[in-house]
Amino acid sequence: GIQVExxxxxxxxxxxxxxxxxxxxxxxxxxxxxFHQNPWGQLINLxxxxxxxxxxxxxxxxxxxxxxxxxxxxxxxxxxxxxxYFCAVGMDSNYQLIWGAGTKLIIKP
Amino acid sequence: EAQVTQNPRYLITVTxxxxxxxxxxxxxxxxxxxxxxxxxxxxxxxxxxxxxxxxDKGDVPEGYKxxxxxxxxxxxxxxxPSPNQTSLYFCASGNAGVxxxxxxxxxxxxxxx
Numbered sequence: 226g227i228q229v230e231x232x233x234x235x236x237x238x239x240x241x242x243x244x245x246x247x248x249x250x251x252x253x254x255x256x257x258x259x260f261h262q263n264p265w266g267q268l269i270n271l272x273x274x275x276x277x278x279x280x281x282x283x284x285x286x287x288x289x290x291x292x293x294x295x296x297x298x299x300x301x302x303x304x305x306x307x308x309x310y311f312c313a314v315g316m317d318s319n320y321q322l323i324w325g326a327g328t329k330l331i332i333k334p
Numbered sequence: 335e336a337q338v339t340q341n342p343r344y345l346i347t348v349t350x351x352x353x354x355x356x357x358x359x360x361x362x363x364x365x366x367x368x369x370x371x372x373x374x375x376x377x378x379x380x381x382x383x384x385x386x387x388x389x390d391k392g393d394v395p396e397g398y399k400x401x402x403x404x405x406x407x408x409x410x411x412x413x414x415p416s417p418n419q420t421s422l423y424f425c426a427s428g429n430a431g432v433x434x435x436x437x438x439x440x441x442x443x444x445x446x447x
Contacts, residue, residue: 229376256434268424268438311376320365320384320433321392324376 227252231312231325238302239333246297246328248312256322257288259297260311271297271310302332336361338439340425346445347415355410355442357425363437364430366408367392368400370421371441377424383408384430415446 228251238244250257259271272279272286274295279286283303288295299306309329313322338359347353359366367382369392379392383402397419399411408427412419422443426436 258434266441270435273434317434320382321379322434324378326374326376
C-alpha cells in the first residue's frame with residue numbers, strides 16, 4: 226500500500242519564525258490533504274491539494290505530484306499554530322485516506 | 335451550529351465488556367467514517383459509510399462493528415474490547431461528492447484494562 230512519510234517529526238520554533246513541513250508519498254494519488262490537530266485534539270482540514278499551490282493567510286501548500294511530495298509552509302508563526310500537522314493521501318475513488326505520522330510543531334512565545 | 339458529536343468523550347472499561355461509541359452529525363452528510371489515532375502512527379481508518387445501510391471496511395476493521403440505520407448516526411461497536419483497542423477514536427463526516435472535506439468530532443479516548 227501507499228506509504229506516507231512526514232518530516233521533521235518534531236519542530237520547535239520561536240514565535241515569528243517561518244517553517245516548512247514535508248510529506249513524501251510512495252505512489253500516485255489524486256487526493257492529498259493537510260490537517261492540523263490542535264493541542265486539545267481537534268482536527269481541522271487545512272488544504273485539499275493533490276497538485277499545485279494554495280494559500281490561506283499565513284499558510285500555504287505546494288504539491289508536486291510527479292515527484293510525490295508536498296510542502297506546507299507556515300510564515301510568521303504564532304503560538305496558536307502549535308499542534309500536530311498531518312498529511313493524508315489517497316484516491317478519491319476508494320474513499321480512504323492514508324495518514325502520515327505527523328509533524329509536531331511547538332511555537333514558543 | 336454544524337457539528338459532529340461523539341459520546342462518550344472518555345471511557346475506561348474492562349476486557350470483554352461490550353461498548354458502543356456514538357457519532358452523530360447535523361449536516362446531512364452522506365459520508366461518515368471512524369478512525370483510531372495511536373501515538374506515532376497518525377490516524378487509521380476503521381470503517382466508513384457512503385450512505386444509509388452502506389458500510390465498508392477501512393484499514394483496521396478487526397474487532398469493530400458499525401451500523402448506519404439513519405443518515406445522521408454512525409455508531410462504533412466493540413463487541414469484546416481488548417487492551418490493544420485502547421486508543422483515541424475520531425468520527426468524521428462529509429458530503430458524498432467531496433467526502434474528503436471531512437468534519438471531525440472531538441474524539442473519544444478509550445482505555446481497556
